[in-house]
Amino acid sequence: MRIPCPYCGARDASEFAYLGDATLTRPDPAAPDAADAFHDYVYLRDNPAGAHSEWWYHSGGCRRWLKVTRDTTSHAIAGAELAGGAK
Amino acid sequence: MTSALDALPVTQMPPDGHYGPAGKHGVTARIFDPPALATLAARHGAGAALSAAARVELGLDLADAPRLSRANGLTAIGTGPGRWFLLAEAPEDLPAHLAALAPHAAITEQTDAMVGFELSGPHVRDLLAKGVTVDLDPSVFPPGAAATSNVAHINTSFWREPGDERFVFLAGRSYAVAFARFLVASGAAFGLELVHRG
Numbered sequence: 323m324r325i326p327c328p329y330c331g332a333r334d335a336s337e338f339a340y341l342g343d344a345t346l347t348r349p350d351p352a353a354p355d356a357a358d359a360f361h362d363y364v365y366l367r368d369n370p371a372g373a374h375s376e377w378w379y380h381s382g383g384c385r386r387w388l389k390v391t392r393d394t395t396s397h398a399i400a401g402a403e404l405a406g407g408a409k
Numbered sequence: 410m411t412s413a414l415d416a417l418p419v420t421q422m423p424p425d426g427h428y429g430p431a432g433k434h435g436v437t438a439r440i441f442d443p444p445a446l447a448t449l450a451a452r453h454g455a456g457a458a459l460s461a462a463a464r465v466e467l468g469l470d471l472a473d474a475p476r477l478s479r480a481n482g483l484t485a486i487g488t489g490p491g492r493w494f495l496l497a498e499a500p501e502d503l504p505a506h507l508a509a510l511a512p513h514a515a516i517t518e519q520t521d522a523m524v525g526f527e528l529s530g531p532h533v534r535d536l537l538a539k540g541v542t543v544d545l546d547p548s549v550f551p552p553g554a555a556a557t558s559n560v561a562h563i564n565t566s567f568w569r570e571p572g573d574e575r576f577v578f579l580a581g582r583s584y585a586v587a588f589a590r591f592l593v594a595s596g597a598a599f600g601l602e603l604v605h606r607g
Contacts, residue, residue: 329474329475329489329490330475330557330558331475331556333558334542336559337542337558383556383557383558384475384488384489384492385489386489386490
């Protein structure tokens with residue numbers, strides 16, 4: 323599997339570290355239901371078959387986090403962008 | 410198959426000399442200490458100001474891309490968005506030389522951190538094909554192109570020099586022996602000349 327890094331170009335997946343689901347948003351720790359919200363955030367994950375948005379860290383290249391759209395059934399990658407946008 | 414590396418401790422730099430069949434001269438590897446090296450990292454949102462300052466103060470066109478740019482004895486290698494290696498051709502106080510960029514970038518002296526390997530010869534790409542996963546064909550990796558990637562499990566930054574076919578690799582100093590062993594193991598079949606350049 324090759325991941326198209328916006329800076330480095332297409333690179334082998336072995337250069338990257340996988341973090342996981344990029345669709346989640348960290349809950350507000352000050353909210354009254356923070357404990358329940360964090361339980362869901364940390365433990366409850368969808369396991370989609372098909373297109374998925376996920377974080378990959380390019381540890382062997384530009385050392386930037388990427389948001390990658392990958393099909394979990396075929397590993398086909400539809401796109402990748404720098405987390406936080408370009409600096 | 411026996412190899413010159415078998416008798417050498419893995420912690421010891423392979424000695425200068427010829428590796429492989431006598432009379433074959435496929436690759437020359439020169440190991441050198443960069444005279445002066447620093448990293449440059451643009452401060453948040455200061456990329457454009459940094460490029461402008463580099464152009465005005467140093468005459469250097471800092472491309473925010475994995476590319477080489479060179480001017481007035483300075484070479485910049487793009488290693489990530491807003492980040493570069495800066496190399497000087499002669500020993501000098503590089504952070505002092507770059508002081509004008511300090512408002513726009515973090516500058517870190519790294520001269521002793523990396524060891525350089527300059528590779529040339531008719532079989533240089535045959536050797537590198539055994540460890541580099543980046544396409545080095547000139548049509549996609551032309552002179553001046555650079556990359557940071559894992560080579561034989563060792564993280565390196567490298568580029569193709571303008572002009573004749575020549576590649577320069579920078580490896581962390583503590584990985585220099587391992588990288589040299591990769592060169593010997595992969596290059597001896599083509600005839601490898603290993604030399605240290607002062």
